[in-house]
Amino acid sequence: xxxxxxxxxxxxxxxxxxxxxxxxxxxxxxxxxxxxxxxxxxxxxxxxxxxxxxxxxxxxxxxxxxxxxxxxxxxxxxxxxxxxxxxxxxxxxxxxxxxxxxxxxxxxxxxxxxxxxxxxxxxxxxxxxxxxxxxxxxxxxxxxxxxxxxxxxxxxxxxxxxxxxxxxxxxxxxxxxxxxxxxxxxxxxxxxxxxxxxxxxxxxxxxxxxxxxxxxxx
Amino acid sequence: xxxxxxxxxxxxxxxxxxxxxxxxxxxxxxxxxxxxxxxxxxxxxxxxxxxxxxxxxxxxxxxxxxxxxxxxxxxxxxxxxxxxxxxxxxxxxxxxxxxxxxxxxxxxxxxxxxxxxxxxxxxxxxxxxxxxxxxxxxxxxxxxxxxxxxxxxxxxxxxxxxxxxxxxxxxxxxxxxxxxxxxxxxxxxxxxxxxxxxxxxxxxxxxxxx
Numbered sequence: 200x201x202x203x204x205x206x207x208x209x210x211x212x213x214x215x216x217x218x219x220x221x222x223x224x225x226x227x228x229x230x231x232x233x234x235x236x237x238x239x240x241x242x243x244x245x246x247x248x249x250x251x252x253x254x255x256x257x258x259x260x261x262x263x264x265x266x267x268x269x270x271x272x273x274x275x276x277x278x279x280x281x282x283x284x285x286x287x288x289x290x291x292x293x294x295x296x297x298x299x300x301x302x303x304x305x306x307x308x309x310x311x312x313x314x315x316x317x318x319x320x321x322x323x324x325x326x327x328x329x330x331x332x333x334x335x336x337x338x339x340x341x342x343x344x345x346x347x348x349x350x351x352x353x354x355x356x357x358x359x360x361x362x363x364x365x366x367x368x369x370x371x372x373x374x375x376x377x378x379x380x381x382x383x384x385x386x387x388x389x390x391x392x393x394x395x396x397x398x399x400x401x402x403x404x405x406x407x408x409x410x411x412x413x414x415x416x417x
Numbered sequence: 418x419x420x421x422x423x424x425x426x427x428x429x430x431x432x433x434x435x436x437x438x439x440x441x442x443x444x445x446x447x448x449x450x451x452x453x454x455x456x457x458x459x460x461x462x463x464x465x466x467x468x469x470x471x472x473x474x475x476x477x478x479x480x481x482x483x484x485x486x487x488x489x490x491x492x493x494x495x496x497x498x499x500x501x502x503x504x505x506x507x508x509x510x511x512x513x514x515x516x517x518x519x520x521x522x523x524x525x526x527x528x529x530x531x532x533x534x535x536x537x538x539x540x541x542x543x544x545x546x547x548x549x550x551x552x553x554x555x556x557x558x559x560x561x562x563x564x565x566x567x568x569x570x571x572x573x574x575x576x577x578x579x580x581x582x583x584x585x586x587x588x589x590x591x592x593x594x595x596x597x598x599x600x601x602x603x604x605x606x607x608x609x610x611x612x613x614x615x616x617x618x619x620x621x622x623x624x625x626x627x
Contacts, residue, residue: 408580
């Protein structure tokens with residue numbers, strides 16, 4: 200979706216402000232939100248793409264005003280509600296009011312370290328790869344209302360395939376409940392002038408990781 | 418109050434903000450329904466606070482600076498190469514290391530959210546997840562670098578990697594001069610978090626805190 204999350208190339212957000220000696224969390228609740236998110240992910244309650252889509256679907260003014268982990272919390276509440284793990288009445292009451300919906304597994308102390316290793320996104324291919332490093336490609340010009348990982352600034356642009364990363368679960372399908380729909384994943388590199396026009400810094404090259412459905416031969 | 422409900426909540430009494438109350442309510446509900454275990458949540462928080470941080474990545478870089486065969490392996494398949502180092506926690510698939518050279522400087526961003534190689538760098542800093550960085554890194558990286566007090570030669574190629582999939586990128590910064598014969602431990606002290614994101618360079622020997 201063309202949301203405010205898709206920030207590449209936007210102007211007006213100001214300077215990058217680094218905080219010296221920044222702590223991992225700025226308040227204890229941030230750590231609880233992160234931990235709950237990891238635990239629910241491990242339980243198979245939803246996919247990482249569902250988390251991203253739930254954040255993108257927040258009203259733009261909410262997305263921009265919320266701190267990072269607060270955005271996670273809001274997205275988590277929405278995913279819990281949408282999938283029937285909690286009800287609005289429970290959120291209002293602050294307690295469980297009805298039986299739990301079964302989950303695949305639970306993240307427990309004995310397996311916590313295993314549970315924190317990222318899972319693999321490799322999936323068996325449905326077909327052979329259409330492109331190889333060195334191929335010229337054009338990214339598609341599409342504007343789905345649902346989740347996609349092709350940023351706006353990189354749509355309908357000429358680029359060159361640089362790396363082939365194997366076949367991965369396809370976020371656009373995962374986030375719309377269509378399963379993994381495995382697709383080949385490539386690093387595609389663009390000259391800055393193709394993206395930002397003739398006045399762009401000629402020493403700049405930008406790459407995205409693009410799933411095969413984002414690309415056509417050029 | 419239950420036994421897990423210790424210092425991270427208990428010290429505020431009636432001063433709890435709406436945010437804290439709402440997150441606490443969420444944890445209560447998820448715990449009562451059996452989806453999460455508070456002691457496990459404690460362990461997750463502790464892991465990110467104390468065990469997983471940029472020192473992991475710094476040791477990987479120091480090894481690459483010291484051992485050409487390891488560097489080659491790292492650039493070919495970073496996940497596999499890092500797995501051979503006992504002192505770094507296991508990393509998931511899809512880690513890619515990209516090498517800075519005198520001709521090319523690499524910089525990592527996630528314009529769409531906050532993708533970041535947690536296992537080697539820890540949790541991303543707030544600026545990495547912020548709108549200014551996400552919006553400008555792909556369009557004005559030299560301007561962003563100037564805010565980090567990094568100025569590169571005008572003809573150095575800047576390559577910005579937008580982490581738009583599950584691939585995670587780690588920058589292999591250039592080894593500073595004057596470090597011949599240094600141990601890996603000592604070299605790792607030169608490797609800052611920002612130098613592995615590409616918004617910084619490795620410290621020079623003279624910049625090490627005494």
